[in-house]
Amino acid sequence: MPAFHDRNDQAYCEDLALSTIAKDVGTPCYVYSKSSILDQCRSILAAFSTYPTLPCYAVKANSNLSILKEIFKTGFGADIVSQGEMERALRAGVDPKKIVYSGVGKRADEIASALRTGILAFNVESSAELETIASLAAERGLVAPVSLRVNPNIDARTNPKITTGLFSTKFGLVETEARALAEKVRQLPSLRLVGVGCHIGSQIVDVAPLTEAAVRMSQFAAGLRELGHQLDFIDLGGGVGIRYQAEVPPTMESYANAILGAVKSTGLKLLIEPGRVVVGNAGVLVCSVVLTKRTPEKNFLIVDGAMNDLVRPTMYDSYHEIKAAKTTHGPLQTYDVVGPICETGDYFGKDRELPACAPGDLIYLQSSGAYGSAMASNYNSRPRAPEVLVDGSNYRVIRRRETLQDLWELEL
Ligand SMILES: Cc1ncc(COP(=O)(O)O)c(C=O)c1O
The missing domain is CATH 3.20.20.10 (Alanine racemase)
Structure with missing residues (x-):
């Protein structure tokens, strides 16, 4: 079975539901197998x-x-x-x-x-x-x-x-x-x-x-x-x-x-x-939906992860598959999946079909194990996301979430 798969209507990494990890460590977070x-x-x-x-x-x-x-x-x-x-x-x-x-x-x-x-x-x-x-x-x-x-x-x-x-x-x-x-x-x-x-x-x-x-x-x-x-x-x-x-x-x-x-x-x-x-296909970035927003031209899914967490779409126009962590769902919607950063370039995917999402729902970006966390920054004074390594049905936080204090710790 692939490391990332669906089981019991949920997305799993090995033998752990992404939702379990997200509940424990919060989002956004990187999860590796x-x-x-x-x-x-x-x-x-x-x-x-x-x-x-x-x-x-x-x-x-x-x-x-x-x-x-x-x-x-x-x-x-x-x-x-x-x-x-x-x-x-x-x-x-x-x-x-x-x-x-x-x-x-x-x-x-x-x-x-x-x-x-x-x-x-x-x-x-x-x-x-x-x-x-x-x-x-x-x-x-x-x-x-x-x-x-x-x-x-x-x-x-x-x-x-x-x-x-x-x-x-x-x-x-x-x-x-x-x-x-x-x-x-x-x-x-x-x-x-x-x-x-x-x-x-x-x-x-x-x-x-x-x-x-x-x-x-x-x-x-x-x-x-x-x-x-x-x-x-x-x-x-x-x-x-x-x-x-x-x-x-x-x-x-x-x-x-x-x-x-x-x-x-x-x-x-x-x-x-x-x-x-x-490492590329061995990691995902899990995010929570903050809110949805319609404009005359677009339907935005605004999530709590952003280009400071995963810059590849912004930097290389690269594609990451985006999925809902809950695999049973109703009708699909077309969204631009974006972060909260004050840059139009802060997006994860454009015109993506996803189940209709509500605040708090979990989504994840596949193939985020390489050039993801390694390129993360604190832009917009956002603490960097934690990283979790899954081994079977166990996991370990291998980098803790940065705190606000961490952000100014080095500033004199
Ligand atoms: C000198 C050198 N070696 C190895 C790599 C790794 O490349 P990749 O991650 O595509 O395997 C890079 C990446 O740019 C590189 O600059």
């Missing part, structure tokens, strides 16, 4: 079991400590983009030797702290960054492991805001520059070249660009080796999409088949950085 997260981790590990592969979970997708702990227990490493993410990952028990550090703007203090930690690799995205890493490592008498992130100029055929492998974006190095940097690494005793990689985007449902990237990176690695460079791994980033609406994302087996063919020819270890696919 532990079994769903673990199933995804296991299916990734199984799909790549025929080849030496290290999946490094992209912490940015959902960085709650309890969720990280579950993921790292399965053997995953971490893909991080800030010192904060590194500290979270370490607290959650990740092996430092399984951390890769991505990002175009790593600060010197962040690099220094990752050097102290002794991570697997810095994914280097510019010549300036390489120089900073080299001098910080030299000052400390260390040798920094670096992997060159290439921008292969491949269109991932996804939302432009999450496309990262085109020359029009800020990410990665063009191949000629990456080759020159490999040469530089050879000359600098405080650096060691350990890998090459790329990350071409997110929510990719067509495997063709992923295959193209795998082929390009494998060729690029082979070219570097011909020049006498030694490498340990190829890192193909994350990006595998999930089903939000009608997408047909690849299975983990077809994803593995799509990239392993090329990588196998190199014999190099493979790193992948899955984020969304691990």
